[in-house]
Amino acid sequence: MFKWNTDDFSWVDFTIDVLRVIIVLGVVIGAWNTLSSGRISFAQWVNLFAAGLSQGSIYALIALGYTLVYGILLMINFAHGEVFMAGAFSTVFLAEALNRTGFLNAQPLLAILLMIAFAGLVSMSVAILLERIAYRPLRGSPRLVPLITAIGASFFLQYTFRGLYGSGFKAYPGVNALQGAIVIGGISIPVVQVFVFCAALVLMLCLYWLVERTRIGKAMRAVSENKEVARLMGIDIDWVIMFTFGVGGFLAGSAGVINGLFRPQGVNFYMGFIPGIKAFTAAVLGGIGNIPGAMLGGLFLGVIEAIGPNLVLAGLGIPGANQLKDVIAFTMLVLVLIFRPQGILGERLSETKA
Amino acid sequence: MKMLRSETSRTVLSLGLLAGAFILFTGAVGMIAAFHEREVVDRFISLGQLLLMLAPFVAAYLGATRLDAQGVGAQAMLGGGIIVGLITAMPTVILLLFNSDEFRFLLDLTLKLIPFVVATVYARRLHKSGSDQRLIIGSWLAIVVLIGIVTFSFALIFEIKGDLRSVLPNISRDWVDVVTFDNRNELMTGIFALLLVSAGAGAAGGIVYNIPPVPRKALLYGLGVTLLVGAFGETVRLILQENVDRDTLKQIFRRDTLRQNPALLLFVVSTVAGYLWAMFGQQARYGFTNLEPSRRRAVNGVGMLIFAGLLLMLPWLIGRTLSDVAVTIGIFVLMGLGLNIAIGLAGLLDLGYVTNYAVGAYILAVLTSIGPLGRLDGVFTFWMVIPLALLAAMCAGFIFAVPVLRMRGDYLAIATLGFGEIIGKLAISDWLKPLIGGAQGVQAIPKPIFLGIELKNPEQLYYIVLAASLVTLFVSIRLNNSRTGRQWMAIREDEDVATAMGIDTARAKLLAFTLSAATGGVAGAIFAAKVGTVFPNSFTVFISINVLSLIIVGGIASNPGIVVGAVVLIGLPELLREFSDFRFLMYGALLVIMMIKRPQGFIPSKLVTHEIRAGVKAKPAVAD
Numbered sequence: 007m008f009k010w011n012t013d014d015f016s017w018v019d020f021t022i023d024v025l026r027v028i029i030v031l032g033v034v035i036g037a038w039n040t041l042s043s044g045r046i047s048f049a050q051w052v053n054l055f056a057a058g059l060s061q062g063s064i065y066a067l068i069a070l071g072y073t074l075v076y077g078i079l080l081m082i083n084f085a086h087g088e089v090f091m092a093g094a095f096s097t098v099f100l101a102e103a104l105n106r107t108g109f110l111n112a113q114p115l116l117a118i119l120l121m122i123a124f125a126g127l128v129s130m131s132v133a134i135l136l137e138r139i140a141y142r143p144l145r146g147s148p149r150l151v152p153l154i155t156a157i158g159a160s161f162f163l164q165y166t167f168r169g170l171y172g173s174g175f176k177a178y179p180g181v182n183a184l185q186g187a188i189v190i191g192g193i194s195i196p197v198v199q200v201f202v203f204c205a206a207l208v209l210m211l212c213l214y215w216l217v218e219r220t221r222i223g224k225a226m227r228a229v230s231e232n233k234e235v236a237r238l239m240g241i242d243i244d245w246v247i248m249f250t251f252g253v254g255g256f257l258a259g260s261a262g263v264i265n266g267l268f269r270p271q272g273v274n275f276y277m278g279f280i281p282g283i284k285a286f287t288a289a290v291l292g293g294i295g296n297i298p299g300a301m302l303g304g305l306f307l308g309v310i311e312a313i314g315p316n317l318v319l320a321g322l323g324i325p326g327a328n329q330l331k332d333v334i335a336f337t338m339l340v341l342v343l344i345f346r347p348q349g350i351l352g353e354r355l356s357e358t359k360a
Numbered sequence: 361m362k363m364l365r366s367e368t369s370r371t372v373l374s375l376g377l378l379a380g381a382f383i384l385f386t387g388a389v390g391m392i393a394a395f396h397e398r399e400v401v402d403r404f405i406s407l408g409q410l411l412l413m414l415a416p417f418v419a420a421y422l423g424a425t426r427l428d429a430q431g432v433g434a435q436a437m438l439g440g441g442i443i444v445g446l447i448t449a450m451p452t453v454i455l456l457l458f459n460s461d462e463f464r465f466l467l468d469l470t471l472k473l474i475p476f477v478v479a480t481v482y483a484r485r486l487h488k489s490g491s492d493q494r495l496i497i498g499s500w501l502a503i504v505v506l507i508g509i510v511t512f513s514f515a516l517i518f519e520i521k522g523d524l525r526s527v528l529p530n531i532s533r534d535w536v537d538v539v540t541f542d543n544r545n546e547l548m549t550g551i552f553a554l555l556l557v558s559a560g561a562g563a564a565g566g567i568v569y570n571i572p573p574v575p576r577k578a579l580l581y582g583l584g585v586t587l588l589v590g591a592f593g594e595t596v597r598l599i600l601q602e603n604v605d606r607d608t609l610k611q612i613f614r615r616d617t618l619r620q621n622p623a624l625l626l627f628v629v630s631t632v633a634g635y636l637w638a639m640f641g642q643q644a645r646y647g648f649t650n651l652e653p654s655r656r657r658a659v660n661g662v663g664m665l666i667f668a669g670l671l672l673m674l675p676w677l678i679g680r681t682l683s684d685v686a687v688t689i690g691i692f693v694l695m696g697l698g699l700n701i702a703i704g705l706a707g708l709l710d711l712g713y714v715t716n717y718a719v720g721a722y723i724l725a726v727l728t729s730i731g732p733l734g735r736l737d738g739v740f741t742f743w744m745v746i747p748l749a750l751l752a753a754m755c756a757g758f759i760f761a762v763p764v765l766r767m768r769g770d771y772l773a774i775a776t777l778g779f780g781e782i783i784g785k786l787a788i789s790d791w792l793k794p795l796i797g798g799a800q801g802v803q804a805i806p807k808p809i810f811l812g813i814e815l816k817n818p819e820q821l822y823y824i825v826l827a828a829s830l831v832t833l834f835v836s837i838r839l840n841n842s843r844t845g846r847q848w849m850a851i852r853e854d855e856d857v858a859t860a861m862g863i864d865t866a867r868a869k870l871l872a873f874t875l876s877a878a879t880g881g882v883a884g885a886i887f888a889a890k891v892g893t894v895f896p897n898s899f900t901v902f903i904s905i906n907v908l909s910l911i912i913v914g915g916i917a918s919n920p921g922i923v924v925g926a927v928v929l930i931g932l933p934e935l936l937r938e939f940s941d942f943r944f945l946m947y948g949a950l951l952v953i954m955m956i957k958r959p960q961g962f963i964p965s966k967l968v969t970h971e972i973r974a975g976v977k978a979k980p981a982v983a984d
Binding site: 016018021022025081082099100102103104106107120123124127128131139140143144148149150151152153154155157158159160161162163164165166168169170171172279280283286287290324325326329330332333336337339340343344347 | 385388389390391506509510513516517519520521527528529530707709711762763764765766767768769770771773774775777778779781782785786788789790791866901905908909912942944945947948949950951952955956959
C-alpha cells in the first residue's frame with residue numbers, strides 16, 4: 007500500500023494513498039460511533055437493507071444496459087438514463103388508463119406485465135433509434151467523441167420528452183395488491199419492495215439465459231470478444247449491436263415501470279439523469295462489460311446508498327445525513343474509478359477494455 | 361411502384377419526409393406554438409409560420425441541388441419542389457385529422473392496423489428472399505405481437521383519455537391555429553391552406569435554385585437580413601432606442617415587431633446591397649489580397665481599431681437590457697476560454713466545470729455579503745476577493761484534479777461530472793447550511809466599487825467582464841504557444857507517447873486543470889456580484905453542459921470560435937425568449953450534429969482543421 011522506496015516515489019500515488027487512509031478512517035470512525043450509540047435498532051437496519059436492495063435492483067437493471075453496450079462497443083452510453091426515463095414516462099399514461107378501467111386492480115399481475123412490456127418496447131425503440139442516428143456514424147472514432155454525442159443525445163431526449171409530455175411530475179396509480187407489508191420475525195417489509203426485487207431478479211435471469219443459452223447471445227458474446235473475427239464468422243455486426251441496444255433499452259424501460267410502482271413521488275422528464283449516473287457507477291463497481299458484475303454492483307450500490315448516510319455520515323455528526331445519499335453514491339463512483347477501475351468482478355476483462 | 365424506386369423520386373420522398381418529420385417534431389414539443397408568439401413582420405408572418413415555410417423551402421432547395429446533379433431539368437425541379445412541399449405537410453395534416461373530433465376514429469384504426477401492415481410487409485420481403493415457411497409465419501406473429509403491444513396500448517390510452525391533448529399537451533389549440541393559419545373551425549380549409557403554403561414554399565425553393573447566382577445571392581441575402589431583423593425585433597428596437605428619436609421608432613416598430621413598410625424597405629435595401637456585394641465583393645477581396653503587405657497591415661489595423669472601439673463603446677450603443685445580456689455572455693466567454701484550456705488544449709473532458717464556478721461565486725458571496733451570512737462586515741471588497749476567488753478555485757481545481765490524474769479520458773469525464781453533482785448536493789445540504797445558507801443561498805452581496813463609484817449597472821459591470829475576458833484570452837493565447845502548451849498538445853494527441861518523450865504528464869495535466877479552474881472561479885465571482893444573491897440552484901450540471909456546447913459548436917481549441925459560440929448559444933435564448941424553453945433541446949441536438957457532421961466546430965482552429973485534413977483520424981482534438 008505505501009511505497010516508501012524513494013526511487014519510484016510518486017507524489018500522485020502518495021496523495022491517493024493519503025486519501026485512501028482518510029476515507030477508511032472516516033468510515034470506521036463513523037460506523038463505530040453509530041453502532042456504539044445504538045441509535046438505530048436491528049429491525050431498522052434490516053428495513054434499510056431491504057429498501058436498499060430494492061432500489062439497488064432497479065439500478066442493476068439500468069446498469070445492465072450500460073454494461074451490455076460497453077462490452078460490445080467500449081463506449082459509455084451516457085443517454086441510457088434517458089432511455090429509462092422514456093419508458094417510465096410513457097407508461098404513466100398507460101397505467102392511468104388501466105387504472106381508470108379498473109383492470110389494474112382487477113388483474114394486477116397481467117396489468118403490470120403489460121405495462122412492463124409497453125415500457126420496455128418504448129425504451130427499446132428509443133435506444134435503437136439512438137444507436138442508429140447518433141452512434142452508428144461515429145463507430146471507430148476516439149472514445150470521447152461518442153461520449154460527447156451521448157451527452158448531447160441525453161439532453162436532447164430529456165427536453166424532447168419534456169416537450170411531448172409536459173414538465174410536471176406524474177405519479178403512477180397505486181396498486182392495491184402491492185400495499186401492505188410482510189412480517190417475518192417481527193420485522194415488517196413492504197410488499198412492494200419484495201415485488202421490485204423479485205421482478206428485477208426474474209428479468210435479470212431472463213437476460214442471463216438470453217446471453218448464455220441462445221444463438222443471438224452467443225453472437226453478442228462473440229462480437230464483444232472480437233468484432234473483426236465475429237464478422238468473418240458470418241455474424242451481422244450491425245444487427246447484433248442494434249439488438250444489444252434493444253435489450254439494454256428493454257431492461258431500462260421495465261426498470262422504469264418497476265421504479266414508478268416503487269417510488270410514489272412520480273416521474274418527470276429529468277428522472278433519468280441521476281439514476282443513469284448511479285447505474286453507471288453500479289456497472290463500473292461490478293466491472294464494466296461484465297453482466298453478473300452489473301447485477302451485483304447495482305445491489306451493492308443500492309445497499310450502500312441506503313445504509314451509508316445513517317451508518318457513516320450520521321456517525322460523523324453530519325446533520326441531515328439522508329440528504330447526502332446522492333453524495334455517497336457519487337463519491338462511490340469517484341472512488342471506484344480511482345482505486346479499482348476494473349471493478350469487483352473485473353479481472354476477466356483485458357487491459358484494453360477496463 | 362417502379363416510379364417510387366427511381367433515384368429522383370427517392371430523393372424527393374426522403375427529403376420531404378425528413379422535413380415533414382421536423383415540422384411534426386417541432387409542433388409536438390411545442391416549438392411552433394411558442395414561436396408563433398413572436399411576430400417577424402407585423403400582421404404578416406410569425407416566427408412559427410416562418411418555421412413551417414422554411415422547412416419545405418430548405419428541403420426543396422436541397423432537393424433541387426441533388427436533382428440537378430442527377431441531370432433533371434428546371435421544370436422537373438419546380439415540380440419536385442412542389443411535391444417536397446406537399447410531402448412535408450403530410451405528417452402534420454395526418455396529426456391534424458387525428459386530433460379533430462370527426463376523424464379521431466382514424467387514429468384508432470391506424471394504431472390497430474400498423475402492426476399487421478408492418479408484419480405483412482416484412483413477411484413479404486422474407487418470402488421474396490426465399491426464407492422457409494415457418495420462419496415467415498414466426499416472424500409475422502412476433503412482429504404483430506411486439507408492435508401490437510405498443511400501438512394497442514396507445515390506442516387504449518387515447519381512447520380512455522379522450523383526446524391527444526391530455527397526453528401530448530403541445531398538440532393544443534394554439535398549435536392547430538398556427539398550422540391551419542387560423543382556420544381551426546373549418547379544418548378542411550385549414551388543411552388546404554397548409555398544403556398550399558407548404559407547396560408554395562417548396563416551389564419557391566425549386567425556383568430560387570434555378571435563378572442565376574448573382575440575383576439569387578442578393579435575394580437570399582435580403583430575405584435573410586429582413587427576417588433576422590424581424591425575428592430580433594425587440595433587440596433591434598432596444599439598440600435603436602438609444603440612438604433614434606421616439607417618433608421615428610414608432611414608425612418602424614409596433615411595440616416589438618417590425619411594421620410592414622419598413623420591412624419592405626429593409627428587404628429592398630439589403631437586396632440591393634447584397635446584389636452589389638455579389639457583383640463586386642469578389643473584386644474587393646481580390647484587391648485586398650493584392651495590396652502591398654504594409655498597406656494590408658494598415659487596413660487590418662484600422663479594422664481592429666474600429667472593432668476595439670465598438671467593444672469599448674458597446675454599453676452605450678445597446679442600452680441597459682442588452683448590456684445585461686452582454687455581461688451574461690461575457691461570463692460564459694470567460695468560462696468557455698477557461699474550460700477550453702482543459703478540453704481544447706490538454707484534451708481533458710471536464711464535465712464538472714460548474715464546481716469552479718460555484719466555488720468562485722460562494723467565496724465572493726460569503727466574504728463580501730452584508731447579509732446575515734457574511735460575518736466579516738465588509739472587511740473584504742470585491743477587488744480583494746477576486747484574487748481570493750481565483751486562488752480558491754485553483755485550489756478546488758487542484759484537489760479535484762489529483763484523484764483523476766490517472767484516469768482514462770471517458771472515466772475522467774464521468775468522474776468530474778460526479779464531482780459537479782457532489783458539490784451541488786453539498787451546497788444545498790443542511791450540513792453546510794450555517795456556512796453557505798443551504799437552499800436559501802447567500803444574499804445581499806454588495807456591488808463592486810471602483811474609484812468611489814458603485815458599479816451597480818450592467819453597463820458598468822460589462823467592463824469588468826470585458827477586462828477579465830481579455831486577460832484570459834491573452835493568457836490562453838500565450839499558453840497555447842508556450843512550452844506547456846506544446847506539452848498539453850502532446851498529451852492530447854497521445855498520452856503514452858507524451859510520457860515517453862519525457863513530459864511530466866501529471867504536472868502538465870494538473871496545470872491545465874488548475875488554470876482552467878482559475879478562470880471559472882473569476883467567472884463565478886463576477887456572476888455573484890452581478891446577481892447579488894447566490895443560490896445552489898444556479899450551479900447545476902446545465903452550466904457545464906452550456907459551456908461544453910459553446911466550445912464544441914464554436915470550435916474546439918479556437919478562441920474566436922468560443923467567443924462566437926458564447927454569443928450565439930447564450931445570447932440567442934436571452935434575446936429570443938421563446939427560444940429559452942428549447943435551449944437544451946437545441947444544445948443537445950447541436951452536440952450530436954456537430955460531432956457527426958462538423959467535429960472541428962464552426963470556426964475551427966487552424967491546427968485542428970489541419971489535423972482533420974491530414975487524416976490524423978478525422979475527429980476533433982479531444983483524443984482518447
